[in-house]
Amino acid sequence: MFESFIDNAIKANQKIYKLIENGLSQELLEPTSRGAGGDISLKIDLLAEKIFVEHLNKYGEIISEESGVISGDKNFQIILDPIDGSDNLLSNVPYFGTSIALKKDEKTVLGIVTNLANGEIFIKDSHNFQRGKLDKLVFKKVINNPFAKLGFFERSYCSKKLVTFLKEHRLKYRSPGAFALSLAYAHDVDFVVYEGFMREYDIAAGEFFCTDLYKLKTDQFLLVSKNKETFDKISKFIL
Structure with a gap:
């Protein structure tokens, strides 16, 4: 079943x-x-949802951000x-994608995230x-990048205290604006942190990707990092 699901998710x-x-257009x-x-749905959001429903609805109940x-x-x-990352798509910023999590008995068993800007x-x-x-379908294992020099801070524009803390501790970051996608790249960067209200659509697949990383989750923060020193610094501030 999983192989068929993955195949249809890739096709969508x-x-x-x-x-x-x-x-x-x-x-x-x-x-x-x-x-x-x-959020306000764009017509492309609804069209993408329609394509996913056509390919995946036979496998289970879909819970979509749009419908x-x-x-x-x-x-x-x-x-x-x-x-x-619909706002990025609207603004021609090449960082947006799709996120799919398959759950069984309230547990995520499969996650698929795609970067639609680079395939x-x-x-x-x-x-x-x-x-x-997407164009070659040749896969390799995700491994930790030991050379990472920066992290991702999603919704940094809503934060004041954590922004100041990261600056004081010289922890560089970018705020790219697509949370599921940023979690997919968590093994590449130093850390990924999100501040604010979290919806299941935003984190279900991406959080599943990070089960082997250090993780802290509260009602307002999600922090993941492969670097224990970085994780300890930020998590201590959050708590």
């Missing part, structure tokens, strides 16, 4: 990737109504963010965590 991502690569970037996740619950086999839940795809199950390209 390839279709959306090709759609964006060929250039989106202005109409697809227009806003519609407020989605289930609380909420889409009925299906209740033995499996598919947590879906059809476009992660990179991350897939993790209970045995392997791999990365590859």
